[in-house]
Amino acid sequence: MVNHNNEPNAQPGWIERLIAYCARNPLITLVAITALTLGGYQALRQAPLDAIPDLSDVQVIVFTEWPGRSPDLVEDQITYPLTTTLLAAPGVKYVRGQSFFGLSFVYVIFEDGVDMYWARSRVLEYLNSATADLPDGVNPTLGPDATGVGWVYQYALRDTSGKRGLDELRSLQDFNLRYALEAVEGVSEVASIGGYQREYQVNLDPNKMASFGISLKKVTEAVKDSNNDVGGRILEVAGHEQFIRGRGYVRSVEDLESVVLKSTADGVPITVRDIGHVSLGPGMQRGQAELDGEGLTVGGVVVMRYGENALDVINKVKRRLDDLKAGLPEGVEIVPVYDRSVLIEDAIDTLKFTLVEEILIVSFIIGLFLLHIRSTLVAVITLPVAVLLAFIPMYYQGLTANIMSLGGIAVAIGTMVDAAIVIIDNIHKALSRWEEAEPDSPLAQRSRSDVVIGAMQEVGPSIFFSLLIITVSFMPVFALAGTEGRLFKPLAFTKTYSMGFAALLSITLVPALAVWLIRGNIRADKSRLNQWLVAAYRPVVNATVRRRWWVVGGALAVLAATYIPLKQLGSEFMPPLNEGSILYMPTALPGMSITEATKTLQTMDRIIAEIPEVDHVFGKVGRSTSPTDPAPLSMVETVITLKPKDTWREGLDWDGLIQEMDQKLRFPGMPNIFWMPIQTRTEMLATGIRSALGIKVFGEDLATIEETAVAIEQALQQDERTSSHTRSAFAERSTGGYFLDFTVKREEASRLGLNVGDVERVIMAAMGGTVVSQTVEGRERYNILVRYARDYRDNIEALERVLVPTSQGAQVPITQVADIEFRTGPPAVRSEDGQLVGFVFVDVKNTVGIADYVASAKQVVAENVDIPDGYRIAWAGQFQYFERAKEKLQVLVPATVFLIFFMLFMHRNSLIETLIVMLSVPFSISGSIWLLWFLEFKLSVAVWVGMIAVAGLAVELGLLMMVYLDIARRERLENDTLKTVSDLNEVIQTGTTQRIRPMLMTALSLFIGLVPILFSKGTGADVMQRIAAPLVGGVGSALLMVLVVFPAIFMIWRGRALKRETAEQSITQ
Secondary structure (H helix, E strand, O other): OEOOOOOEOOOOOHHHHHHHHHHHOHHHHHHHHHHHHHHHHHHHHHOOEOOOOOOOOOEEEEEEEOOOOOHHHHHHHHHHHHHHHHOOOOOEEEEEEEEEOOEEEEEEEEOOOOOHHHHHHHHHHHHHHHHHHOOOOOOOEEOOOOOOOOEEEEEEEEEOOOOOOHHHHHHHHHHHHHHHHHOOOOEEEEEEEEOOOEEEEEEEOHHHHHHHOOOHHHHHHHHHHOOOOEEEEEEEEOOEEEEEEEOOOOOOHHHHHOOEEEEOOOOOEEEHHHHEEEEEEEOOOOEEEEEOOOOEEEEEEEEEOOOOOHHHHHHHHHHHHHHHHOOOOOOEEEEEEEEHHHHHHHHHHHHHHHHHHHHHHHHHHHHHHHOOHHHHHHHHHHHHHHHHHHHHHHHHHOOOEOHHHHHHHHHHHHHHOHHHHHHHHHHHHHHHHHHHOOOOOHHHHOOHHHHHHHHHHHHHHHHHHHHHHHHHOOHHHHOOOHHHHHHHHHHHHHHHHHHHHHHHHHOOHHHHHHHHHOOOOOOHHHOHHHHHHHHHHHHHHHHHHHOHHHHHHHHHHHHHHOHHHHHHOOEOOOOOOOOOEEEEOOEOOOOOOHHHHHHHHHHHHHHHHOOOOEEEEEEEEEOOOOOOOOOOOOEEEEEEEEOOHHHOOOOOOHHHHHHHHHHHOOEOOEOOOEEOHHHHHHHHHHHOOOOOEEEEEEEOOHHHHHHHHHHHHHHHHHOHHHHOOEEEEEEOOOOOEEEEEEEEOHHHHHHOOOOHHHHHHHHHHHHHOEEEEEEEEOOEEEEEEEEEOHHHOOOHHHHHOOEEEOOOOOEEEHHHOEEEEEEEEOOOEEEEOOEEEEEEEEEEOOOOOHHHHHHHHHHHHHHHOOOOOOOEEEEEEHHHHHHHHHHHHHHHHHHHHHHHHHHHHHHHOOHHHHHHHHOHHHHHHHHHHHHHHHHOOOEOHHHHHHHHHHHHHHHHHHHHHHHHHHHHHHHHHHOOOOOOHHHHHHHHHHHHHOOHHHHHHHHHHHHHHHHHHHOOOOOOHHHHHHHHHHHHHHHHHHHHHHHHHHHHHHHHHHHHHHHHHHHHHHHHO
């Protein structure tokens, strides 16, 4: 026996002993493996399913409402105090703030690895201390325990009868569907969007109020007191308990109109009806929804709880909706407008089909070469077993089955059978020698099982070690952090698990099956296919050995030529992760009213709905009721659901469809952004960026921030280096909002006995209105709003006549105590870690990678934009992830290569041999680059992952060839027949040609097994193709290197050593 340390007759190691034990105790081995396989099957059935990994940071949203306040007030009094307090919380990476009209959003982003619910408890602790610094009546609340991938299902309500208004549909959504769906397990919240929220509106006539001497304060107090139920404890009557109730809830408009404000001297009551009128109207809207260009609608957004099984939650939601349909009003139907389960099922089906294809192809290749059904079964059985076993650690680790985790198994399929192939081939050769041995030879005296076990022990350690090297080669992927880490770690885990179990099965299950199944007529090297391969390959080896220096020189020249395509490859963070739906997000300049925004939304949806490939269009302008939705009123979010690809117009692809939409949707002042729903929401919540690339401008003054951001926008659109690749660039207008300021004149007010607060309370109540109470109508709740009638507040002249009551009972026009002035200011305020920031959103065309675009954009900005002192810019979005991944991989990849080198050296115990094996790595990278260039793929993190994987595979192929050559050489040394260079040539001929079958089986299983991924279509295919392309190209070039160049290098190395030994022997003699 020859062991992996090249020492004849050495004591067997633990691997050899394990192989022997499993081979001699196959029943125990099979029972144990079967039990584990059943456990893997159960883990597979219970594995949570999703389309892609959750790319969101661990974050906690703090949501605060302060109705009626402008963004700058919200920022100064709520967002800034909360932000600065939460910065000190443990584990916090950064804190982002957004202040809108009446709303504050604070996003606390934690370091990777922090538990979501631990983070929420820490934020609650710090909120307790921050609440004391906030205005009275302001209560911050935590947003749902959800992430950016939480929006799993959206629906719209359509009334086909025409009998129900938008207010009725909104009430149906808010008080019926919403609560029913929130009760579904796994749902964190259900948000509402669109329609109108009913509101009781008490509209007052200030002139009548003045004539009756009734102040606004008196009205609000009276209305509030008129809406209440009370309890009077218990009264015992005739032996029964009687619960005493005072019933006084407002039930109708008439109830409010009859509220008494005062009585005249004659005892005549003055009611609300006498000084105004009451109506049931729509509340203030900060968002609206539209369906298919047909008109306004009401929608619902189902937000999934963190860590839940997305497919399971969606199916439960759909079952609940089916149950609810029977109770809906006549003519009302629920229309799904975004259903993540379609994406999930498509993605999983794509990977399932690819996995089955790979297994069938690999099985066919093995069967074709072996021409022995039982031997083929030994190799093929290990595939599904290793795949199922990989789901056990996945289950306990909480990994979802998605395109990345299943993709890790897919790219490992070809490699997982390598060990079985090599072991089976060696068994075939050993049995052939055993059958042909002389009857009285020591070999013939051994039993068949001993021969089989010896053959497995001969190559088992080396092939086991090569699989470990492949596993170790993926270590850099585990070091990725942030979004890129969350995207690729599932792939790295599953590939590692698959390879680890494949390595384990190669020394446990394969020996047990081999002893049982490898019997009968084994043709081995006598098959016609093998003879053809040997006949074709032998001249190649002869030519290679004879012209070894030319071969090595040519190989180095090819390696050097790789620089040419490498320089032509672009760079990107990731290829588009096609989700099957499009999120269209144009943004208007600040100041657009809800009425104008709604008209624009309907026009956009109508244009989109006319495109033949579009199934549904659900448009949203402004925000829903969810704290996970920080959209301003100027921002449109339209979910475009597409028809199946096979129904599209001939020749139209994804990019062509986006381009057609971009050309049709040209609205002045509203640049287009097209992206994917999941990725967009993840980015918006994590960074605030809603495009593939964002530029942050930090500074102290919003006006200067806006000026700098607009200059960047114009530079990118006008400079020829970036303009042709820029679909749109839009700088947020940080000071573009319109304000009507009432500045209190303190001295004039004080002469009338008024403080600033007295005047401002009139401004809040009379103009904007004050919610004084809330009606209770069964399960429904509606606000009661008191304010001046519209005629007294819809123009500047009317506002100037607003009356302010003085301490003496008189009422004076507000112009006596305040100046009125139109101004511009911030429509929204953004901050990060307490510092003000403005964004530039850039939508980059697919003609260039993000990294290449940023390289040009940085030059354009540096040359054309003057960044003021004290201000800075930061490039965010996908470029930020690309740079972070690049920085880590530049350190970790060389470290991993050194680790592989060290492991190889410890295994082979030869520096030169280790260096020769490592030569396969640069040649595999060369093949990867050439194929990427041919396919016009850009360098991305997905491509780097593929290159990391191919490095381990190349080392495996090189190690296998070195093992085969070394076995042939050792046999000659043991027989003392290695004397001359001619003998060495025979060694190379034997070691290469006689082992061409396992080498080709191994390489073709890798190569052809990956072809289905390379040419796959459907959800997730773009990413998987970028991983598979380097593997296919690298395995191909590594195979050529091993089969053609390795014999030449071995001849140069061993030939010199042989000549030196021969010369030393002749001198000694």
